[in-house]
Every structure is written in C-alpha cells, then in structure tokens.
Amino acid sequence: MTQQIVTASRLADGRVLFRAPEGWSTDIHDALVFTPEEAAAAVTRAQGEPTRVVGAYAVDVDDAGLPLLGRERIRVFGPTVAPYAAQLEA
Amino acid sequence: MYQYDTFDHQLLADRVAEFSDQVDRRLTGALTEDQFRPLRLMNGLYLEMHAYMLRVAIPYGVLSSRQLRGLAAVARTWDKGYGHFTTRQNIQFNWPRLTDVPAILQALADVEMHAIQTSGACIRNVTIDPFAGVAGDEIADPRPWAEIIRQWSTLHPEFTFLPRKFKIAISGAIEDRAAVRFHDIGLRVIRNDAGDLGFRVWVGGGLGRTPRVARELRPFLPAAQILGYLEAALRVYNLHGRRDNKYKARIKILVDEIGIDAYRDQVEAEWHAAGGPALVVPEAEIARVADFFAVPDYVTLPDATVELARWRGADSGFDAWMGTNILTHRAPGYAAVTVSLKPVGGIPGDITADQMDAMADLADRYSLGELRATKEQNLVLPNVRQDQLHALWSALRSLGLETANKGRVTDIISCPGQDYCSLANARSIPMAQEISRRFADRRRLDTLGPITLNVSGCINACGHHHVGNIGLLGVDKRGAEAYQLVLGGDAGEADSSIAQITGRAMTAEEAVDAVEVTAAVYLDRRQDAETFIQTFRRIGVTPFKEAIDAAR
Incomplete structure (x- = not known):
C-alpha cells in the first residue's frame, strides 16, 4: 500500500519542512505518514498557510518513513557533498 | 574598471x-x-x-x-x-x-553589486573573455562594449518580458574564450579592411535541450552601431519568439523556424526603420566608458625569463603550475594567472569566505586589485608581474588554491546538479569529484594534455556538457540517476561543435570508467602531438563507442 508524507519549503528561509502531528517539523522523523487521500488533503490544507509554507507536495515513502526516490532523499538529508563540513552547520 | x-x-x-x-x-x-x-x-x-x-x-x-x-x-x-x-x-x-x-x-x-537580471526572461549578464584587456592575442578590449550593453539592457523596459532569457557574449581576441557561437547573440570583435572596429554578429546559438551553433547574422557591424542593431534583433525576437511553449521560446528556435535569411531581413528592416546606421552610441560616451578600462600604469619590465627558469627548475609544483595556469600578457614582464577552483576531489567553483578574502588580498598585492570570474568556474588574476609569480604561487599554495590543471581533464565545469538544484535529474558534483580523483596524477594530466570535461545534471545544460570535448549528462532512468557520455564538443568560435552521444545512459561508476576508456582510446590512436579533440575529429566517435561498449 502506498504511504506518503507531506513536505514543503518554509517561506521565511526556504528550509525543508514535513507535516507533523503538531504543525510542521524540520525533522523527517516527526513526519506523519498518510494514505494518498489523506496526503492530498494535507497538501490542500497547506495552501491555507501561505505565510508559513510554500510548494507543499506529497512524497512516497517506505516502511521506515523515508522517501523512495533518490531526489527526495537528498532533499531530506541535504547535499550529499559537504565541502566545508565544519562550517556547514556552524 | x-x-x-x-x-x-x-x-x-x-x-x-x-x-x-x-x-x-x-x-x-x-x-x-x-x-x-x-x-x-x-x-x-x-x-x-x-x-x-x-x-x-x-x-x-x-x-x-x-x-x-x-x-x-x-x-x-x-x-x-x-x-x-x-x-x-x-x-x-x-x-x-x-x-x-x-x-x-x-x-x-x-560594493556596487546586485542580483538584477540574473534570472527571468530578460537580457542576462553579458559574458566575455576573462582575459579581456590583458590577453596577448587581443584585437580590442570587449569590456567597454560589455559595459555599454550592460547599461542599455539593465531594466530596459521593452525587453523585461521577453519570450525567454537572452544571453549575449563578446570576444575580443583571436582565440574565442567566450563561446560566442553558443549564445543567443555572440559578438566577435574584428577590424574590417579599412581598419575600422566592429563586430561579427552571431545569432541563435545555445545549449539546453536543443543545442545549436549560432549562425552569422552580419559579417561586420561598425562598433558604434551596436545598440541600435541589438535593439532591432531583440525586437524581432520579442515580436515573433514563441510564448506558448517554453522549450521553443529561445531565439534559436525562431531562427530555426523562419530561417536565418528571413530573420536577418526582418532585423535589417526593423533597424533601418528605426534609423539604421545613424543610430550610434555617441563618440564621447564610448570614450567616457572606455576610460574606465584604460591600460593601467604597467611598470616597464623585461620578461623574467631567467628567474622563472630557475624557480621552475627548483620546484616541480611551480613548474607544473607555470605550464598550465599562465597566459601570455600584452605587457612585457607580466602574466595573466588562472587560479583554479578545482582542487583534487573538490567542488568545481566553490570557494570559502576566507579564501575569497585571501584572494582579494592577493589581488591587491599582485594584480592591481582586480580579478575575473571565468565560465570555467575559476578566478583570474589578470595583471601579475612575472618576477612575483613564484611569491604568488607560494601564497596560493598556503590557501590550497595552487592546483595546476587549467585546461586539463580535471578542470571540470559542473553545474550544482541534484545536490542543490530543483531541476536536476542527477547529481553532477560527485561525478566531477570522482573523475578529478581518478585523473589526479600529474603525469597523467600532462600526458592527456588539453581536454575539456563538462558535467550537467539535466538537459538544461548549465554544466555545458554539449561543448565539452568530453561531456556527461545526468538523466533519470526509472527513478535512478544515470549518465550519458557525449564526445567531441568544442565551445570556441573557429571549431564550434556539439558533442555526439556515445550510447545509452550508464550508472555513475560505469560513466567514470567510460571516461577512462575514452582517454585510453585517445592515447592509443593519437598521432604526433594531436590533442584529444584533434584525434576525435580525425577518427570520429565510432572507435570510442566501440571501446566503451566492449568495456561494459
């Protein structure tokens, strides 16, 4: 059965967000797992928060709640290349 | 400046x-x-x-x-x-x-900078030869013309909502280092038989999903008439360029569809209707702008032949760097230096804030306070005294910026790819990093000689894969990233060519191996001092294809 999470970009800084039980989270481990129907409804609801999030969409995930597609995994975990790792999260 | x-x-x-x-x-x-x-x-x-x-x-x-x-x-x-x-x-x-x-x-x-017109369907930043004003093979400095075009195109009300983005390049030297035939309009500085300065005008070049080598719009346009003529060229495009399909909206498609002759006729008619040759940039204005780019007060120096030979003999690292990263300067005793932003395993074009500050200090100390950014994603220090090259190299070495690979196979052009870009189908940077590591050995780089290798993460071709001698294009193969290898591209005006596909897309690992095979075929088949692209042109794509297929 297809499982999905809902993701978007935070308006103020563009950071990746996930629909969580309490609003939105930057941590995928907080993400709610939906059926496709529930996810579609959550995407629609996100359009009601235009000053908070941009570009909400649903992503297929595996049983661990992680995206199936490589592109979406990169979006979750950040660039796979970290040139100046020490500075990256400074 | x-x-x-x-x-x-x-x-x-x-x-x-x-x-x-x-x-x-x-x-x-x-x-x-x-x-x-x-x-x-x-x-x-x-x-x-x-x-x-x-x-x-x-x-x-x-x-x-x-x-x-x-x-x-x-x-x-x-x-x-x-x-x-x-x-x-x-x-x-x-x-x-x-x-x-x-x-x-x-x-x-x-600091007199901005982000205006770096996106959107407007005239983008003009690109030119990064060695403008200092190259030994220059006919005339393109910078004043680039500045005049910058002022004209900035917030130009008529060209703020074009069918699609519009890119102009100018090259002022014998060797085209601005890829003029791969821009919407390319301008090549020339002199006519009477010695007057002008432009050979190219139109309809570009990369992306429909790569095109530009066609000649005009063999000679007197330089002062440039803005009137560009305005006519843009107006015809603005009127007839397609707005119904973004993939068919660039000027190259318009030129394809109506033909270069019909497009030229319309541009000439539009230009003459608006005033034609009488529409000129005033001489005083050209002189005012050109003054900003006056030849600096170079110290009268002899070429530092003896010192350079001594330093090169004493230090193989310096010798290698001198062999690749230096361009002949118009002023005796000076050199134009490329500072490679392609360290082994690095991210092409990335630079830390500390390195930027240090490069600014080096520009002040060694290059009259000026730098250039190149389309190859490197920096140039344009005005370095030859007798200070060793000191500069030593300083670069302490910053990790002394990589001696300009124009070599590890001087890789790469877009950000799927690590950053929403449009990408595959990652580009890890591919560039892996190739850079595989070919890092100094003797290998020198044996292979001049080769351009360009990586794009999608068909939009920001990584210029179509014009790489070796190009890699990232594609999405049923949700997995894959890479297509293309060969034989050349960005220069004289031998402009679009790279040819070698076969079906491969995994990242296979693609890096295929680059190795490509290099091996070249070394096996080259005659005398042929460069990679010369060998490719002589033997064609087939021997490379066959060897790549056999290795898979």
Missing part, C-alpha cells in the same frame, strides 16, 4: 527599497507566492531543493578586490561560509534566508 555614477547608485537604492517592501508584503501575506515568485526571480532569488538560492551578477566577470570582500562578507554573515562561481561568470549563494535578502542586497549595493 567601471565605477558607478549617481544613476547607478540610485537605481540600486531604489531596487533594494522596492524588493524589501515586496519581501515584507510576502511575509505578511499581502502578496501570494504566485504574485511574489516573478518579483523574487527578477532579483535573482530562486527557491531550490533545500533553501533559497541567490545568484549575484558579476558584470562580464570583472571583480574588484573590494567587491570580492563584499561577497565574502555575504557568505560569512548570511550564508554558510562559502559561495559557488557559476558557469556564466556569476556567483551563487545556496543558503540565504528570505528575511535576510534585503540586507544582503544592501550589502551588495554598498
């Missing part, structure tokens, strides 16, 4: 105020995202995979040390301590917050 006047300063001040207000209105909900998106794009602000991305214009790639320090401050204060030089002589910041962008634009304005 060009210094802003009161008009330039006022224009930026107005723009910063306007965009600050637009950001405020977006944050409070007075503007919807659909309304705000085109406004932020007009200010170079994209929303990418992980964050916003701000693309800052470096007008025709010319940068002062003060401006580079300004960019370092942006990277340090509002980003994650680094920036990324692009394949069009600009710089991108990958992590700005929307709420900080007004402050960033103000900081940029303070």
